[in-house]
Amino acid sequence: MKRARAHVARLYPDKRQSAVLDGQAHAARAVWNLLHEFATFRQGRLASLKECDAAIREARHEIEWLGQLPAQAAQAVLKIYRQAWANFFNPDHPAERPAFKSRLRSRMAVDVPQASRLRITRINRRWGVVNLPKAGRVRFRWTKDLPGVTKGGPSGRVTGARLVKEAHGWNIVFRTEVFVPVPVPHTGPKAGLDRGITVPLALSTGKHLRHGPWLTGGERERLLRLERKSARQRASREKGAPVSNRERRTYDQIARLRATAKRRAVDWQHQTTTDLARRFSAIVVEDLNIMAMTASASGTVAEPGVNVAQKRGLNRSIAGEAWGRTVEFLTYKSADRGGLVAQVRPHGTSQECHRCHTTTAGSRETQSRFACKNPACGWIGNADTNAARNLLHRYNSAAGRAVTGRGDSGMPGPVKRQASCPTVSPAPALRAAA
Missing domain, CATH: 3.30.420 (Nucleotidyltransferase; domain 5)
Known part of the structure; x- marks a missing residue:
């Protein structure tokens, strides 16, 4: 039988690669928001799949910075957006209505749907490298054998990946298919x-x-100090004023802990x-x-x-x-x-x-x-x-x-x-x- 599983590994990009991934994640969020506006601000019906695909192509042609996001990743955003509406319409699926994604509240993520472009290679017992579109070869922590990559590993294949940015940095989530006997x-x-x-x-x-x-x-003591520090910074900031870089660094330190x-x-x-x-x-x-x-x-x-x-x-x-x-x-x-x-x-x-x-x-x-x-x-x-x-x-x-x-x-x-x-x-x- 075929079993689909995900494997999460820690990515270690350099400063240039991290900036590239940040730009792609912001572009993916913008594509989601543009899709949501195009699909919902219509008269009486949602936009079809063909219309959304054409809208993405036109937006990538007219807005230059959307080109940071690879075309396959943009199509993955469309697929996820359509799946969100499918879950919302399904009475057996407890999903909320799709909405706009905020820059500060949404999780930064980029899809790599084509596994052939990853070119996963194991360097040694602890490290591996993976090829990411427009970012190049990036190291990741090797903690588990991936199917179809290492000799003697599990039989199967890697079908794609998703890059997710957490508080401690970038992670890569490998989508795998493993062939196992029926339990x-x-x-x-x-x-x-x-x-x-x-x-x-x-x-x-x-x-x-x-x-x-x-x-x-x-x-725990450090977390308490940071929370008190953030409370003082928030109280001293004028209402409606933007968050300072120092206050944002405090929030980042709290998030990492x-x-x-x-x-x-x-x-x-x-x-x-x-x-x-x-x-x-x-x-x-x-x-x-x-x-x-x-x-x-x-x-x-x-x-x-x-x-x-x-x-x-x-x-x-x-x-x-x-x-x-x-x-x-x-x-x-x-x-x-x-x-x-x-x-x-x-x-x-x-x-x-x-x-x-x-x-x-x-x-x-x-x-x-x-x-x-x-x-x-x-x-x-x-x-x-x-x-x-x-x-x-x-x-x-x-x-x-x-x-x-x-x-x-x-x-x-x-x-x-x-x-x-x-x-x-x-x-x-x-x-x-x-």
Whole structure:
């Protein structure tokens, strides 16, 4: 079977090459904005694919600086823009309406759709070079063998790449296709997985998966100093005045520290989810509406919210754990190994005893301690482990009884089995947009 994957590597361009890539990224953003204006400011309908393609060619001919962007990259912008409309028109795809891209708020990115132009070469164990249009040969960090590039590597090919600028610099995302055997069904045990803040991941086996702070003590102190410095600079700037270069440098330093924390968090999630996917045939998690859970509690002027600062801190902690990204990683890694990820109804998993399956007031004594108040049971243990075991029980009950209804009576709700990342065909929506 053919498996599509992406591999991210750090690029190390020199100053000239970095300036070329910056110019291409700004030109790509301008092409997006021009396309959006051309496609939407019409009478009663969106522009067709042919009309958008002709508009891009005319704009590249009339606007000289748009020539910094290679023609293939401009066509990739059109393809992504059309896909954004297809996702918006698709009722099963939670996508927002395409909008203009701001210079300061949008991520700088350039597509290299033709893999033959990359000419990837490995220099040594740690470094490789890649050919980028109009930038030349650029070094990148070699951390994983690319299919079809190195002898003895995985069978497959590189189909293209995308250049993305983050806070720490430029990255290259290789799009790859690897030929692998069809995975056989996983024969390992099943496990419930409870996501939290004090305990990031709690398994039904009783094991807790923890991590330390993403930044060291010195990095946290430096981040605090920079945030206070940016607050002083922002307060001293007149309203409506442009941001100074010093203030912008402060923001860049803050962004680099936060990007460092995110890279470490993603690395921990990758290692943890890979280990879980190897060990368990089915991983059961809660079907959480994370967006609703992290909604603001500020309220309105007429009806202001209560405990706003506490809720803001809770939302920040939930966002820092990235529960949705954990499930996303588990989903495709389990599918690669013949397993699955199932989501069950979360209602009452923290208050119900996993042994007697009764809900008694006061059983959840503290954040970490659960003591069943049922005289016939009396189980005492960790609250997160208890919740994880309830998730596994609900999955097993739903699989055995074929439960299809959702209710609050303690019966297991419907199970969402996710074997792989969903794919959406854009053809019907593209025809509707055209």
